[in-house]
Amino acid sequence: MTNSANSPITGTGEPKLAPSSAPVSVPATGTPVQQTSTEAELPLRLAIGLLGMLLASLLAILNEQVTAVALADIRGAFSIGRDDGTWLTALFEATNVATMVFAPWFGVTFTLKRFTIGAVLAVMVLGFLCPFAPNLLTLYVLRALQGVAGGCLPPMLIIVALRYLPPKVKLYGL
Structure with a gap:
């Protein structure tokens, strides 16, 4: 082996290594070297995260x-x-679908983790408050806000699955 301090420098700035006189040892066994499996392994943390989403x-x-x-x-x-x-379900569904369009942008802007946790917490808190609504107008507002928060979750699931799943794990649609 040569020391890079003793080797001459070529014009490209890379050291020019002198040939070594030491023999190179090659394994003489006839068994092939075991290669690590390139199969896609789904890490436990990722699997739990996807299942939670x-x-x-x-x-x-x-x-x-x-x-x-x-x-x-x-x-x-x-x-x-x-x-x-019927306005209770209509408001929820309308805001739910309308939010799905903007959710990916918010997920990227505020980070997927923060935005998704915020949406889950909002759905939970608004769902908890709905039975305590004192009048119909308040219930309409709570259900519309709950639709906004709930509409964020399906796109976040898709983004997380597409971004973090290993390439060998494929997502198939209908």
Whole structure:
């Protein structure tokens, strides 16, 4: 082996190494060298994160279904007709879909982690406050805000899956 301090410098700034007189040893065994598996392994932390995102997205969607099922009870509690009651699901669904368009930009701007945690917390807090709404207008506002927060979650799930899954793990759509 030569020392780079003793080797002459070529015009490119790289040291020119002198040939070594030491023999190079090659393994004489006939067994091939074991290569590490290049199979895609899903780290546990990533799997838990994706599962959590999937669960949050499903619960945000389930939230709308729960309200539709409980609509008769809600109409009775507020003494409202069918038309006024259907605005609860319509406001939630409209704001939910409208937010899905802007959620990826917010996720990139505020970081995926912060934005997703904020959206999950907002869905939870607003869901907790909805049963305590003193009047119909307050319930409309809470459901619309809950739709905004819930609409952020499905796009974040897709972004996280596309960004962090290993290349060998494929996402297939219908």
